[in-house]
Amino acid sequence: MAATQVLRSEWTKIRSVSSTIWTLGLAAVVTIALGLLISILSKNDYDNLSREDKITFDPTFISFAGMSLGQLAMIVFGVLVVSNEYSTGMIRTSLAAVPQRATFLFSKIAVATVLAFVVGLATSFISFFVGQAMLGEYKAQIGDPGVLRAVIGGGLYMTLIAMFSMGVAAMLRSPMLSLGILMPFFFLISNILGNVSATKKVGRFLPDQAGSKIMQVKTPFDDDTPYGPWGGLGIMVAWTAVAVIGGYVLLKKRDA
Amino acid sequence: MIELEGLTKRYGEKVAVNNLTFTVRPGIVTGFLGPNGAGKSTTMRMLLGLDNPTAGDVRIDGKRYAQLKDPLKYIGALLDAKAMHGGRSAFNHLLCLAQSNGIPRARVHEVLDTVGLTAVARKKAKGFSLGMGQRLGIAGALLGDPEILMFDEPVNGLDPEGIHWIRNLMKSLASQGRTVFVSSHLMSEMALTADHLVVIGQGRLLADMSMADFIRQNSRSYVRLRSPQRERLLDVLHQAGITVVEAGNGTLEVDGTGAERVGELAAQHQLVLHELSPQQASLEEAFMQLTAESVEYHAHADHQGPGDAAPGRAPSGGPPPGQRPGQGWGSGWQQPRKGD
Ligand SMILES: Nc1ncnc2c1ncn2[C@@H]1O[C@H](COP(=O)(O)OP(=O)(O)O)[C@@H](O)[C@H]1O
Ligand SMILES: [Mg+2]
Numbered sequence: 001m002a003a004t005q006v007l008r009s010e011w012t013k014i015r016s017v018s019s020t021i022w023t024l025g026l027a028a029v030v031t032i033a034l035g036l037l038i039s040i041l042s043k044n045d046y047d048n049l050s051r052e053d054k055i056t057f058d059p060t061f062i063s064f065a066g067m068s069l070g071q072l073a074m075i076v077f078g079v080l081v082v083s084n085e086y087s088t089g090m091i092r093t094s095l096a097a098v099p100q101r102a103t104f105l106f107s108k109i110a111v112a113t114v115l116a117f118v119v120g121l122a123t124s125f126i127s128f129f130v131g132q133a134m135l136g137e138y139k140a141q142i143g144d145p146g147v148l149r150a151v152i153g154g155g156l157y158m159t160l161i162a163m164f165s166m167g168v169a170a171m172l173r174s175p176m177l178s179l180g181i182l183m184p185f186f187f188l189i190s191n192i193l194g195n196v197s198a199t200k201k202v203g204r205f206l207p208d209q210a211g212s213k214i215m216q217v218k219t220p221f222d223d224d225t226p227y228g229p230w231g232g233l234g235i236m237v238a239w240t241a242v243a244v245i246g247g248y249v250l251l252k253k254r255d256a
Numbered sequence: 257m258i259e260l261e262g263l264t265k266r267y268g269e270k271v272a273v274n275n276l277t278f279t280v281r282p283g284i285v286t287g288f289l290g291p292n293g294a295g296k297s298t299t300m301r302m303l304l305g306l307d308n309p310t311a312g313d314v315r316i317d318g319k320r321y322a323q324l325k326d327p328l329k330y331i332g333a334l335l336d337a338k339a340m341h342g343g344r345s346a347f348n349h350l351l352c353l354a355q356s357n358g359i360p361r362a363r364v365h366e367v368l369d370t371v372g373l374t375a376v377a378r379k380k381a382k383g384f385s386l387g388m389g390q391r392l393g394i395a396g397a398l399l400g401d402p403e404i405l406m407f408d409e410p411v412n413g414l415d416p417e418g419i420h421w422i423r424n425l426m427k428s429l430a431s432q433g434r435t436v437f438v439s440s441h442l443m444s445e446m447a448l449t450a451d452h453l454v455v456i457g458q459g460r461l462l463a464d465m466s467m468a469d470f471i472r473q474n475s476r477s478y479v480r481l482r483s484p485q486r487e488r489l490l491d492v493l494h495q496a497g498i499t500v501v502e503a504g505n506g507t508l509e510v511d512g513t514g515a516e517r518v519g520e521l522a523a524q525h526q527l528v529l530h531e532l533s534p535q536q537a538s539l540e541e542a543f544m545q546l547t548a549e550s551v552e553y554h555a556h557a558d559h560q561g562p563g564d565a566a567p568g569r570a571p572s573g574g575p576p577p578g579q580r581p582g583q584g585w586g587s588g589w590q591q592p593r594k595g596d
Contacts, residue, residue, distance in 0.1 A: 002358065005326075009356035016348035017341060089339040093396065096304045096333055097356045099322040255307040 006098055006107040014081065014111055023077035024115070027158065028123040031070030035127040038065040039134035046138055058218040059140040060150045063131020067154065067215075068187070070123070071161045071208070074116065075182050078165030081112040082247070083175035095256045105248050109166050116162035121155030128154070146217040149229065153214030156233060161186070164207055164240045170247025211236030257282060257435060258303065258404060262312035265298050265459075272298045274459035275312065280437045282403065285430045287450025287467070288439040291547050295459040296439040297335070300408050304333055316404065326357040331404040332397030337389040342382025346373055346392050349381060353396055367395040387418040394425070404435040411445060423449050443543035447471070457547040474542035479515045481508040482531035483522070492525050493518070507531070 014020050042062045049057065085091040098104040128151045132139035140147050169178040186208050193203030203209055204225060213225065213232030227235065258280040265273040273295040280286045290296050301307040303314050305321035316324060316331055324330050340349050350364045368374045371391040376384070381392060390410065397405055407426070411419045426449055430436045440446050446453060446467070453470050455463040463470065483489045486506065493500050493510065498518070501509045510518055515534045522529050 005358050006356050009352045012348060012352040012355055013341075013344070016345065016352070017343045019343070084341060088341045089336055090341045091339075092301070092304075092306055092335055093339045093353065094356075095306055096335075097328055097353050099305045099324070099327060253308075255301070 003103055003107060006103050007111060009098075010108045010111040013108075014115060017084070019080045019084070020077070020115070023073050023080060024119045027070045027073035027077065028119055028126075029070075030073060031064075031066040031123050031158075032127050032130055034066030034069055035063050035131045036066075036134055039063050039131040043135050043138060052221050056218045056220050057138060058216060059132060059135045059138055060128065060147050060217045061215055062135070063128050064124070064150075064154050064215045066127060067158065067212075068191075071158060072183055072187060074120070074158050074162045075165045075186060076179065077116065078112065078162035079169040079175055079178045079182065081108065082166045082169035083173060083178055086173040087175050091256050101251050102248060105170060105251055109163065109244060112166060113159060113163050117155060117159040120158030120162070121152065123158065124151050124154030140217065144217070146229075150215045150217050153229065153233065157208075157211050157214060157236070160211055160233075160236050160240050161208065164236075164243050167240065167243025167245075167247040171243070171250050205235060207236045207239035210239075257317055258406075258437060259315045259318075260299070260303075260312070261314070263299065263302060263309055263314055264311040265295070265302060265307060266310040271459050273302070273309075276456065276459070276461055277312075278454050278461060278464050280404075280435055280454075281452070282435040283430060283433050284451035285426050285436045285438060285449050286452045286454060287446035288437060288454050288456070289443065289446050289450075289543065290439075290441065290456040290462075292441050293458075294441075294456045294547070296441075296456065297408055298459075299456075300333070300335060300406060300437075300439065303406065304331075304335075326359075326400065328353065328357040328359065328400030328402065330400070330402050331406065332400060332402040333406040333408075334390070334393040334397045334410055335408045337386060337393045340381050340389075340392065340396075343380055345378050345380055346384075346395075347377040349392065350395055350399060354399055357400055359400055363399060363401075367398045370398060371395045386413045387415060390414060390418065390422075394422075402434075405429055405437070407436075407438045409439055409441070411440070443538075443540045447539050455543070455546060462546055470542075471539065474537070474539060476511070476537040476542070478535050478537070479510040479513065479518050480531060480533050480535050481510060481518065481529060482506060483508075483527060483529050485527050488525070489522065489527050489529075492521055492527065496521055509535070 039059075039062055042059075046054070046057070085094055095101065095104060098107075128142070128147075132141075142148055142151065165178070165182055168182060169175070172178045172181070190203065190206045190208050193199045193206060194209040195203070210227065210232040213227065214229045216229065219225075225232075260276050260278055263273055263276040264271070276295075276299060288296050288299070298307065302309050303316070303321070314321075316327075321327060321331075344352075346368065347364060350367065351361065353359075354361065354364050365374070365377075368377050371394055373388065373391055373395065376388065381389065384392065394407070394410070397407070405426075407422075410422050410426075414422065426436050426438055430451070438449065450467050452466050453463060454461070465473075480503070481489065481500075486508070489508070490500060498513050498521075499511055501511070503509045515532055519529070519532050522532075
């Protein structure tokens with residue numbers, strides 16, 4: 001079973017269902033639009049900031065504010081790519097055609113990940129430039145130290161969120177169960193754990209808390225995070241790897 | 257060729273498939289018959305490497321399924337007509353399957369044509385009727401032009417035209433020398449399509465023989481009698497050494513003796529007959545009798561269940577016990593096929 005055959009097949013699968021378009025489209029639109037809105041609000045509010053907050057004012061990070069919501073669409077994309085196979089019964093047809101389960105799962109994840117990366121990176125760049133245009137005199141330049149890394153990092157963050165969701169969906173199979181766990185987790189629980197002081201030390205090792213560090217150019221004053229931008233992304237990569245490998249291990253031994 | 261060797265599948269306490277050993281040969285349609293829940297689908301899933309057997313082994317042309325390079329070129333299967341993404345067009349559904357096995361795109365058009373779906377090739381599968389979905393599933397099975405084809409209850413829910421189409425398709429595939437393995441829970445369906453029969457009940461092998469043998473062994477013919485002088489009639493037949501079975505509602509059944517002889521005997525003794533009719537037990541009855549002990553959930557004893565419908569009644573008036581037709585004409589089934 002040549003992997004290129006399976007990659008081509010998975011590409012046909014992903015481009016031939018409408019959920020791909022609307023989930024990725026929504027991820028881009030929501031991220032960009034909300035980033036634009038928050039950039040405008042931040043600019044108008046700048047004068048009310050304390051002196052410290054003005055020093056650590058991070059126009060790059062602000063232009064990515066829409067990702068907190070846009071990532072939910074990325075999660076839906078990642079979950080549906082995998083769990084669609086189960087909810088439709090297609091999985092049996094797919095595994096009869098490709099009985100090598102590693103080839104099947106990793107080809108699927110590879111194709112979806114490349115697509116998520118292209119969309120995520122484009123979204124990140126557009127969010128940045130649109131946001132900076134709104135921020136006027138406070139804007140950052142793409143050539144400023146750390147900014148390009150943050151913008152590319154934004155694309156990587158969205159990609160990893162999608163990939164992590166694919167791994168979780170491969171473990172859980174059911175789209176409703178996967179979304180029911182991932183959406184509230186990334187939208188609410190992780191934020192609460194990462195911001196309440198009692199749980200902060202643990203919370204910041206969660207995939208999104210750690211991964212979003214890559215999008216920061218300026219560190220807040222009281223920040224004592226024990227990892228840098230790439231360290232944070234590394235933590236997110238580790239979470240993603242665990243989810244994907246977990247998905248594979250279960251797929252490998254389970255009845256289809 | 258498909259070879260099963262002691263194939264077993266257990267789901268927790270439940271043994272769904274129990275030590276199945278048989279071979280499915282090329283050039284004929286092999287029917288896989290069993291009541292609902294007998295383990296047909298589970299067996300077929302194990303055949304495709306989808307479910308892991310608890311014990312035993314299954315080989316496709318001597319190989320494990322996972323060892324097949326581009327498996328769709330060896331074996332095509334229709335498990336469930338709905339095993340596809342409804343949002344994908346028929347063409348794209350087949351295209352992604354073709355690509356995964358290195359089958360050229362032109363073949364997708366060919367099979368769409370074969371199953372008569374060319375006109376709706378670009379339509380989403382979720383708008384398809386059951387029959388169209390079934391045809392699309394069959395197109396997928398034919399895609400790799402495989403030597404082995406397997407269909408799980410392909411005629412379920414189809415209209416007569418669709419049923420007719422599928423029967424002819426299976427026969428023509430077999431006549432091309434291919435191995436065709438098709439499951440059903442209906443004896444009547446198998447009688448029309450299958451050349452060879454594998455019968456299972458509660459996961460166990462009950463019969464493995466040619467359709468011709470099955471029919472020969474199971475077309476029990478008997479004579480049905482009704483008479484107002486029932487007791488005397490029983491005596492007369494008894495004295496003539498003829499076995500009689502009481503079939504309820506006052507009717508009697510006579511095996512192994514022609515209607516002529518029974519009628520003449522009655523006339524000699526001046527007995528009135530209200531009925532004297534030659535009967536043929538249906539294959540459906542034979543199948544129900546065969547699987548009666550293995551049907552998962554019997555209807556309650558007060559009601560008409562599969563066991564009641566089968567001709568297994570108490571003998572009456574007949575000389576030696578143990579010559580009950582219900583046992584006599586069924587005992588050959590459990591014997592293994594000769595020449596294996
Ligand atoms: N995934 C499963 N988990 C538990 N029990 C199952 C599973 N699949 C099938 N069974 C049981 O195994 C038996 C055989 O089922 P199946 O193979 O579908 O029978 P058939 O296709 O002959 O109707 C049934 O009793 C069914 O309930
Ligand atoms: Mg079944």
